[in-house]
Amino acid sequence: MTNSKMKVYLLLRTHNRPNEFRSCIESISKQTIRPEIIIISDDENDTYIKKVTLPHQVFHPKYKKPRWWIRHHNPFNDYFNQAISIVPDNNYVIYLDDDDRLLSKDWVQIILEKNVDVLIGRFKMGEDHKYKLIGVQIKRGEIGTGCFSIRSEIAKQYKWPKKRGGDYIYIKKITDNYQPVFTDHIIGSVQKNLNKSWRK
Numbered sequence: 001m002t003n004s005k006m007k008v009y010l011l012l013r014t015h016n017r018p019n020e021f022r023s024c025i026e027s028i029s030k031q032t033i034r035p036e037i038i039i040i041s042d043d044e045n046d047t048y049i050k051k052v053t054l055p056h057q058v059f060h061p062k063y064k065k066p067r068w069w070i071r072h073h074n075p076f077n078d079y080f081n082q083a084i085s086i087v088p089d090n091n092y093v094i095y096l097d098d099d100d101r102l103l104s105k106d107w108v109q110i111i112l113e114k115n116v117d118v119l120i121g122r123f124k125m126g127e128d129h130k131y132k133l134i135g136v137q138i139k140r141g142e143i144g145t146g147c148f149s150i151r152s153e154i155a156k157q158y159k160w161p162k163k164r165g166g167d168y169i170y171i172k173k174i175t176d177n178y179q180p181v182f183t184d185h186i187i188g189s190v191q192k193n194l195n196k197s198w199r200k
Helices: 018-029 047-051 067-072 078-086 107-114 166-175
Strands: 008-014 036-041 056-059 092-097 100-102 118-124 148-151 180-190
Touching: 008 018, 008 078, 008 107, 018 047, 018 092, 018 100, 036 078, 056 078, 092 100, 092 107, 107 118, 107 180, 118 166
Parallel strands: 008 036, 008 092, 036 056, 118 180
Antiparallel strands: 092 148, 100 180, 118 148
16 A cells, blocks of 8 residues: 555656656656656756656756766766755655656656655666666666666755765665665666766
């Protein structure tokens, strides 16, 4: 039985990738229970966001990182620190980048049914990584942004680091204090190989 009083807020980062973004949104639309979508964009050219028909909010960060940083680093983790402020307490938060997609149509439903502080699912990498499944342990290179769900009030207690490996560092700090629950569900995947966004 799902917790009808709680919602799942999805923080979705995008930057000048309309095709990947469109595919990501399409995967979200197939969820049996729709999340509350918050699209994080710092690019005035991201006009493709206006085509999204699913109910959503758009969050514009207070400052912009240089384009070279965004294109060559694990994308702008600090924007999550800003966007989390508009998520109400006593809900859940999940994270996606625009070149990810949800595979399990029941991911939001599973989060509400499990009703735990930290829930970690499996995430499928691309061909360059031999379709490796991450999210099976808390270890650098074994967990990523799209693997986990966190209670919103817990997420607000921790900051995403402004460097590579920020997703691992972020979840490691949280799970040092909150016991995670792992699920065997493959909840998401990359859409294509991510080159510099992921280390081989």
